[in-house]
Amino acid sequence: MDYIQPYLDYFTANPEWALVIIFLISLGEALLIIGLFVPSTAVLVGAGVLVGTGHLGFWPVIIATAVGCIVGDQISYWAGRLFGERLKTMWPLSLYPQLVAKGEDFVRVHGGKSIAIGRFVPGVKSVVPGIVGMFGMNQLFFIFVNVTSGIFWSFAHVVPGVLIGQGLAFAGELSGRLLVVLLVLLVVLALAGFIIRLAAAGVSPFLNHLLARVSAWARARRGRSWQRFARAVSPDNPRSVMIVLFAAIIFTGIIAFANLAIRAASQNAVSNIDVSVATLMRESRNAPGDELMTVITMMGDTVVMTALALTILGWLVWHKAYRAAWAAGFAILAAKLFELAMKLGLQRARPTELSYSGASIFSFPSGHATMAAVIFGILAVLVSHSMGRWGRAVVYALCAILVVAIAYSRLYLGAHWLSDVLAGLTFGVVMMAAFGVAIEAIPPRRIKPLGLFAAALVVFLAAGALHVATGFTRASEMYAVPQPQILVPVAQWVEKDWQKLPARRIDMAGRPGETFIAQFAGNLDLLATQLEAGGWTPTPVWTWRESLPYLNPNAALPDLAPRPALHEGLKAKLTLTRSAPGDGPGREVIRIYKTGLAAAEGTVYKPIYLVSLTREVMNNGFNLYAIPSQRPASDADIADLRGELARAQGLSVLSQHDRAGMVQDLITAIP
Structure with a gap:
């Protein structure tokens, strides 16, 4: 921002x-x-x-x-x-x-x-x-x-x-940084769609003009071969433009992929731009964005792409388009085998260690980008074959948007370097173009392309939804940002290391939020139990489902989950609410965030947490949605919470400090 x-x-x-x-x-x-x-x-x-x-x-x-x-x-x-x-x-x-x-x-x-x-x-x-x-x-x-x-x-x-x-x-x-992530994704998708549109609108007419001149030049020469060539490239031949376009894509794609592969195989395997993009993506990570990108990347997982590929092949076989089915099956299988061979041959490490096995532990090229480009590319070729230029552009643009979204999610989640994704997209497009040449040369008949498109999208969405529903938790854990913990002795934390932790919550734009009123090391469940006894109500960990009531502008505050305030891109580990005391408006909200420090005593260590307190009131934005608006807690609210923490059974207030006018209590759980 x-x-x-x-x-x-x-x-x-x-x-x-x-x-x-x-x-x-x-x-x-x-x-x-x-x-x-x-x-x-x-x-x-x-x-x-x-x-x-x-x-x-x-x-x-x-x-x-x-x-x-x-x-x-x-x-x-x-x-x-x-x-x-x-x-x-x-x-x-x-x-x-x-x-x-x-x-x-x-x-x-x-x-x-x-x-x-x-x-x-x-x-x-x-x-x-x-x-x-x-x-x-x-x-x-x-x-x-x-x-x-x-x-x-x-x-x-x-x-x-x-x-x-x-x-x-x-x-x-x-989340301010979530807004940036969504804006970047929208720009990338819009750019992909515009390039497809520009190619259909602008390149084809120029290519027609060029082919007409080449055809006229060939017709003026003697020899049967020249005459056949002239008829093949003539704009009057409805397949000439697509054949030439696909051939040009294959030629340029092979050169581009070879260049990326040579760079990946060299000693400088990870370029400066790879590192820069990976750093940018890592700094853009945030909890809501992680959930969205995990869903998108799961839509490109092998199980979903396999279901989509089998749907395409099954449709072709059902309509007796056996040559097209063989060509599509060969292209998909060859792309997968080539991807695995390249990974085993180069053995390039991923930007982040992920729990993959076999050849998939390596990074170059991106399997998600490769297979998405091949399978959606084959679908686009088949569906748009009998369409006009603009119908073809719409189909290719829709498929390209899905492919680009999956490829972008791999970059965002740190699963691949930029050159991995570009290589996967490039090779996938080459295989798609090779399939396109085969289809233009020997077009399938009576495959009902619109029915194929509808069936493929239904299977893609259904398989993806089932895969996300059953595997989202595991995928979220795998793609989560690593959180290494530094162990420090309890005495050292109490004496000085508490000052290394932020005094205020850091929002997604890097700006300071509300003050942290306490630090504690110990069992989070124990603290939750003590606070529940005082009238606080725990709320579920925030997910996108929690945001659905926000879309009702007439919703009451008790019906809405607390807004997902993030600290350094991470969700609160525990969130509790309580009606504001007295006649005060809104409600009080406690959020507890895990830090990178852990207090150690002998062989036992316990994570250190930061505690914040805010007040929330209703905010009806544009009369289209309702989101709790966050306000700083009053001094009286903070004093009351400190008193509750001090009186809680099993908790002990160790000391109080004054740093830049912000009082912090250090609290530790008694073993």
């Missing part, structure tokens, strides 16, 4: 610059051909996110978005009216004859409705306004449809971002 907050503060203080950017993006998205290369959806949804988090106003963003897209379409319309049919021969439309022809067919089929419908159809939306102008549509009619559809389009793009922003604001209320 230290890096992101200044930008948010700047846009909050100078919203006019944010509105100018939103206007220009919305304008560029509506201009002829240029709109193909403008990441309008990501930017406008991002603007909605800033609205949802309270950094921008809703109506100014809507107005800037609507005016931009309306003006952009109007400019494109005037270009069509001014140049007429000549517009198709002018740059840049001359590079996209197939897109222009598709836009003309779209306008002929839908007539005046094409202006409104076309805004939501990838590809044609960048040419429809110019084409209707070229066809001579009435100016007043165009203005009416342009304005009304532009307003609707603006709401459709900004409102989802507002809802996402509300979710991020909700996450930010719980």
Whole structure:
């Protein structure tokens, strides 16, 4: 947040610059051909996110978005009216004859409705306004449809971002660093989707143009082989573009993977960027984020990927697409065997020791990234084979988002270095492209691709949910951040080492929170029993399920779990609540955090804990959710708790210290 907050503060203080950017993006998205290369959806949804988090106003963003897209379409319309049919021969439309022809067919089929419908159809939306102008549509009619559809389009793009922003604001209320983790993940996913969209929108037309020139050059040469080559690469051959694209992916992917493998095999196996990214991920770790990323990484575990692969193979066999089934099975098996062989050959250590066995104890390449890329890639190839360019782009983007999310979780959890994940993704994409060449050369028939896609996703989600439900606890323990304990003699802790521990809770942004009012070493269950006798109620360890009541803005405070305040990224080991004494508002909350120190006496040692006390009251954010708002405990509340601890049977107050005005008690359990 230290890096992101200044930008948010700047846009909050100078919203006019944010509105100018939103206007220009919305304008560029509506201009002829240029709109193909403008990441309008990501930017406008991002603007909605800033609205949802309270950094921008809703109506100014809507107005800037609507005016931009309306003006952009109007400019494109005037270009069509001014140049007429000549517009198709002018740059840049001359590079996209197939897109222009598709836009003309779209306008002929839908007539005046094409202006409104076309805004939501990838590809044609960048040419429809110019084409209707070229066809001579009435100016007043165009203005009416342009304005009304532009307003609707603006709401459709900004409102989802507002809802996402509300979710991020909700996450930010719980943990500042969790907000950063989610923002990074959203940016990575949006970037992956945009690259796929850009490839479908921009690379294919250029490739068509290049293939046309290569085909013409080959036809001008003598010889039957040249003529066959010319027909194979001609844009008129519906499979030529995908075959060439897949071949290019295989060529560049092999080079990239070889480069990563050579670097991994060298003496400098772990590069500076590997270490830097691993450090960044480690410093971003937090308890809610760990739970989310553990679920995502479990969705890429072998048992889930195997279920998905068997579903794809079974579907192909059921529909008698035996060649496609053999090709898919070979690609998946070859990828798995190659991954295991590379791990055994290089034996690269993981960033963090995990309880894997066999070849899986090694790191290069990432098995999760490899198999996710191969299996989801094969699914994308099969499902999108008979689709148009934009349908294919949507399928590939959806599959890519799932693959990238799994790959990102491996980095976050410290299971792999960055180069491991990149190598896995690269090799997986190479195998996917090789399968794609085989499918384009000998396409399967009657496999009902949409049914395959639905069945595969249902099995993926069902297998993943079952795997998470049965193995989440074990996985959480395996991926947990290591917490080594330093043993110190009890006398040394009492005399000086207590000062090495934080005086205040450190939140996820690194900022100090409430004061720790006590330290104690001993049995946590014993302390809980003593406090329960005094009217305190223990609450379960916070999980995402505990946050569901927060979504009810009318919830009462007793119905809500205490907010998950984290200390140095870790949850409290014990949380207890009690109604505020007297007529005071809200409730008191005790949180007890485990430290990295343990008090040793002979061969017996006991962990040292930090105790905090806060007060919570209701906070209804935007009337959409209710999260307890945290306040510092009063001096009277702290004094009362100290008295309870001092009177508790089996506990002894050893001493009191004054450090920077913050009183701390050292408490130890009597054996």
